[in-house]
Amino acid sequence: MTQAQPSSSFQQIDREGLVQRVAKLLSKAIVSGKLAPGARLSESVVARELGVSRAPVREAARLLESSGLVRSEPNRGFFVRQVSIKALNDLYELRLAIETAVVERLVQNWNEELNATLTAQVAELHRVATDEADIFTQVEADMQFHRLMCTGSDNPKFLQVFEQVAIETEFSIMLIGQLYDDPTRIAETHEPILKALRARDATKAVSSIRYHISEAQRIVIDQFRLLEEGKTST
Structure with a gap:
C-alpha cells in the first residue's frame, strides 16, 4: 500500500480561514503531484508540518473529498483519489x-x-x-x-x-x-x-x-x- 506523505514542508499559517487555507495547500500539493494518486493523506504529518491541530486538517480533507480530490476509507483515513x-x-x-x-x-x-x-x-x-x-x-x-x-x-x-x-x-x-x-x-x-x-x-x-x-x-x-x-x- 502506498504511504506517501507531503514531500516538502509547508509554511505555518495563522487561524484565520484555517480550514480553507489548509484545503488550498493540500489541493495544490495534490494537483502539482507532490501527493500522488493513491497516497495516504496523514492528518498527523500534515498537522505537524503546518503547525496546527489535526481537526482543521480533517475538515480540510473532507472539503477535498467533496471536490473529488480525495476519498475516505473507514478506519483508514483519506487517500488521494485514483483517476479513471x-x-x-x-x-x-x-x-x-x-x-x-x-x-x-x-x-x-x-x-x-x-x-x-x-x-x-x-x-x-x-x-x-x-x-x-x-x-x-x-x-x-x-x-x-x-x-x-x-x-x-x-x-x-x-x-x-x-x-x-x-x-x-x-x-x-x-x-x-x-x-x-x-x-x-x-x-x-x-x-x-x-x-x-x-x-x-x-x-x-x-x-x-x-x-x-x-x-x-x-x-x-x-x-x-x-x-x-x-x-x-x-
Whole structure:
C-alpha cells in the first residue's frame, strides 16, 4: 500500500480561514503531484508540518473529498483519489454543460470590461507559454480564463460549480504531464472563443467552447489511456 506523505514542508499559517487555507495547500500539493494518486493523506504529518491541530486538517480533507480530490476509507483515513477514464469523461461532460451556458450568458452581457479582462488573460496565456513556464503555471492560467468567463456570466452558481471542476481538471492534466507539445497551443485554443464573444455570436461562441473542451477531453483521455497502458506493461 502506498504511504506517501507531503514531500516538502509547508509554511505555518495563522487561524484565520484555517480550514480553507489548509484545503488550498493540500489541493495544490495534490494537483502539482507532490501527493500522488493513491497516497495516504496523514492528518498527523500534515498537522505537524503546518503547525496546527489535526481537526482543521480533517475538515480540510473532507472539503477535498467533496471536490473529488480525495476519498475516505473507514478506519483508514483519506487517500488521494485514483483517476479513471469514466471519471474524466464525466468531468468534461460537466464542464461542457456549464461552460456552454456560460458563453451564452456572456454574449448577452458582453461589454468592454469583459473584453479587456479576457483579452488580458489570453495575453497572459501567451506570456507563460513564451516564458516556458512549468505546466502547473500554464494550467492555472488556462483555468483562470474559464474562471473569468464564469465570473462575467453574472451567475454565481456557475462559478461555484466551476471552482470544483477546475481543481479536478488541473489534477487530470498534471497527472498526464501536458496537453500539447507546443505550449503556445494552449493560448491559441482560447482565441476562437474570445473572437466569437467579441462578435456577440452565440452560435459560434457555443461551437467554439464545445470544440475547445471536447478537444481537451480527447487529448487528456488519450494520454491517460497511454499512461495506464504503460503502467500495465511494466
